[in-house]
Amino acid sequence: MKLRISFSTLLIGLFVIIVLLAIFILRSGKPANERNPEISSVAARSPRENIREIQIRAKQFSFSPNQIKLKLNEQVKFLITSEDVTHGFSLPDFGIDQAIEPGKETMVDFHASRKGTFSFVCSVTCGTGHSGMRGTIIIE
Numbered sequence: 001m002k003l004r005i006s007f008s009t010l011l012i013g014l015f016v017i018i019v020l021l022a023i024f025i026l027r028s029g030k031p032a033n034e035r036n037p038e039i040s041s042v043a044a045r046s047p048r049e050n051i052r053e054i055q056i057r058a059k060q061f062s063f064s065p066n067q068i069k070l071k072l073n074e075q076v077k078f079l080i081t082s083e084d085v086t087h088g089f090s091l092p093d094f095g096i097d098q099a100i101e102p103g104k105e106t107m108v109d110f111h112a113s114r115k116g117t118f119s120f121v122c123s124v125t126c127g128t129g130h131s132g133m134r135g136t137i138i139i140e
């Protein structure tokens with residue numbers, strides 16, 4: 001009985017989350033030219049903007065790639081996913097700190113506004129190797 005109640009509560013909770021996600025995606029996902037914003041298609045995402053999209057995968061305890069080279073003044077979009085638990089994508093030199101939750105793609109717009117080598121790190125404690133979870137962005 002007790003198990004049954006908590007299971008149905010879980011189902012209702014999941015249903016509510018799915019509905020909220022669907023509403024969120026429908027409201028925010030439409031590009032200006034009203035193409036179908038298919039998540040897996042990079043080309044459909046920003047067909048007109050000249051913005052490079054860079055996929056980053058986070059997992060315990062690394063980022064892939066862990067070195068990203070950009071040109072000065074390049075405008076890019078990081079598309080970050082987690083393969084396991086919640087991680088963070090923190091680029092302190094540019095004031096970026098974004099949670100990366102598993103099961104969805106998190107977009108971070110980035111303007112390479114100055115030259116240098118900058119560290120990005122995981123900002124959500126994710127296990128024993130968390131402090132070694134880092135990478136660099138090289139802007140030249």
Ligand SMILES: [Cu+2]
Nearest residue numbers: 122124126130
């Ligand atoms: Cu971490």
